[in-house]
Amino acid sequence: MINIVVLPGDGIGPEVTAEAVACLRQLSTERDLGLRFTEHDFGGVAIDKHGHPLPEATLEACRNADAVLLGAVGGDKWNDAAVRPEAGLLRIREELGLFANLRPAKVLEGMQDISPLRPDISRDADILVVRELIGGIYFGERTRGDHSASDLCTYSRDEIERIAHVAFRAATHRRQKVTSVDKANVLATSKLWRETVTEVAKSYPGIELEHMYVDACAMAVMTHPRRFDVILTENLFGDILSDELSVIGGSIGLLGSASVGSGGPGLFEPIHGSAPQIAGLNVANPAGAIASAVMMLDELGLSDSGRLLSSALDVTLLEGCRTGDLGGSATCTEFGARVRENLRSGLTRVDAYRELIAMNRGCCG
Numbered sequence: 501m502i503n504i505v506v507l508p509g510d511g512i513g514p515e516v517t518a519e520a521v522a523c524l525r526q527l528s529t530e531r532d533l534g535l536r537f538t539e540h541d542f543g544g545v546a547i548d549k550h551g552h553p554l555p556e557a558t559l560e561a562c563r564n565a566d567a568v569l570l571g572a573v574g575g576d577k578w579n580d581a582a583v584r585p586e587a588g589l590l591r592i593r594e595e596l597g598l599f600a601n602l603r604p605a606k607v608l609e610g611m612q613d614i615s616p617l618r619p620d621i622s623r624d625a626d627i628l629v630v631r632e633l634i635g636g637i638y639f640g641e642r643t644r645g646d647h648s649a650s651d652l653c654t655y656s657r658d659e660i661e662r663i664a665h666v667a668f669r670a671a672t673h674r675r676q677k678v679t680s681v682d683k684a685n686v687l688a689t690s691k692l693w694r695e696t697v698t699e700v701a702k703s704y705p706g707i708e709l710e711h712m713y714v715d716a717c718a719m720a721v722m723t724h725p726r727r728f729d730v731i732l733t734e735n736l737f738g739d740i741l742s743d744e745l746s747v748i749g750g751s752i753g754l755l756g757s758a759s760v761g762s763g764g765p766g767l768f769e770p771i772h773g774s775a776p777q778i779a780g781l782n783v784a785n786p787a788g789a790i791a792s793a794v795m796m797l798d799e800l801g802l803s804d805s806g807r808l809l810s811s812a813l814d815v816t817l818l819e820g821c822r823t824g825d826l827g828g829s830a831t832c833t834e835f836g837a838r839v840r841e842n843l844r845s846g847l848t849r850v851d852a853y854r855e856l857i858a859m860n861r862g863c864c865g
């Protein structure tokens with residue numbers, strides 16, 4: 501039995517998570533994976549019910565799980581809460597020791613039509629952001645007075661080393677390049693970051709390392725996305741850059757992520773937030789939540805099943821079944837149902853997918 505804790509959270513979180521879980525349930529039944537799901541309160545909904553975004557019972561369930569699947573948390577409703585939903589998110593990442601957040605962003609071959617970038621710029625873009633997740637300014641001491649406020653940014657050499665190793669190891673399975681992003685012309689933490697990453701790189705002689713300032717990087721990912729393979733960066737910069745990178749593929753609703761640490765359960769969540777404006781309307785794109793489920797299957801050692809789900813997701817998009825954020829009219833539930841239909845038809849659809857790619861290359865290339 502594989503024990504998966506589901507934290508639907510707030511806003512569109514429950515809607516997109518429901519579609520991902522339905523895909524996983526179907527896969528589990530068809531392929532006898534033994535996935536078992538239990539839902540727990542987390543985020544704003546947990547504040548309403550229990551007075552805290554991360555109740556002890558939820559944390560305990562996550563600690564004992566094989567993996568955690570999360571929707572999103574937050575919303576203006578909880579702006580004045582003593583502990584906000586987002587603080588619960590930071591805490592669960594810290595409690596589970598999830599220092600590495602992996603956020604792949606790519607343009608699906610045959611789908612350059614939905615990228616706002618010119619096809620000659622976006623074609624073949626395929627970037628993995630490796631973001632440090634439990635250090636830096638989000639975790640530093642905060643002060644707030646009437647006329648001033650401060651947030652402390654701290655990184656230790658150890659924290660930088662361990663995330664750098666994740667990035668270099670990832671690059672060895674990809675295109676052998678790491679771009680380390682910092683602001684070392686100004687920040688002390690960035691100077692230490694650059695120095696430490698340069699040192700770690702010596703253990704990976706086959707990997708090309710370049711350093712880039714975050715402002716220049718924010719521009720270059722839009723003008724020359726193909727020049728990037730793995731982007732290694734700290735918590736705040738990675739948060740911002742990964743939302744920006746979602747533009748390349750066409751929508752933030754497409755991107756999933758995996759947060760992993762040193763051996764405990766991983767946490768898998770789309771990179772977007774709770775999108776309160778569209779919550780309850782059944783229009784959210786569940787692709788990012790489903791992509792997160794694919795990453796979860798990989799992490800659980802169920803890569804064959806992950807590949808099937810990933811293909812079913814790609815086929816669904818290539819067929820033109822798209823939610824409003826991608827210019828389509830499919831609802832969240834219709835999109836999820838279509839992914840499951842494609843999943844049901846299994847391997848034959850992978851061939852269909854390749855054919856669709858070949859066809860689309862002609863008209864969108």
Ligand SMILES: NC(=O)C1=CN([C@@H]2O[C@H](COP(=O)(O)OP(=O)(O)OC[C@H]3O[C@@H](n4cnc5c(N)ncnc54)[C@H](O)[C@@H]3O)[C@@H](O)[C@H]2O)C=CC1
Pocket residue numbers: 512516571572573574575576586589752753754769770771772773774775776777778783784785786788825
């Ligand atoms: N991991 C998490 O739980 C995160 C939570 N948040 C929280 O979410 C709340 C809303 O934050 P925002 O800054 O508005 O960011 P957001 O990511 O929720 O929304 C940004 C824009 O993208 C759209 N969008 C996001 N996901 C979508 C999807 N799956 N399908 C279609 N459109 C989608 C939204 O409608 C909005 O226009 C805040 O309370 C914020 O703190 C924000 C980011 C991450």
Ligand SMILES: CC(C)CC(=O)C(=O)O
Pocket residue numbers: 586587589590638739771
């Ligand atoms: C609470 C925030 C740090 C969440 C967020 O924006 C993210 O992790 O992408």
Ligand SMILES: [Mg+2]
Pocket residue numbers: 739740743771
């Ligand atoms: Mg973010």
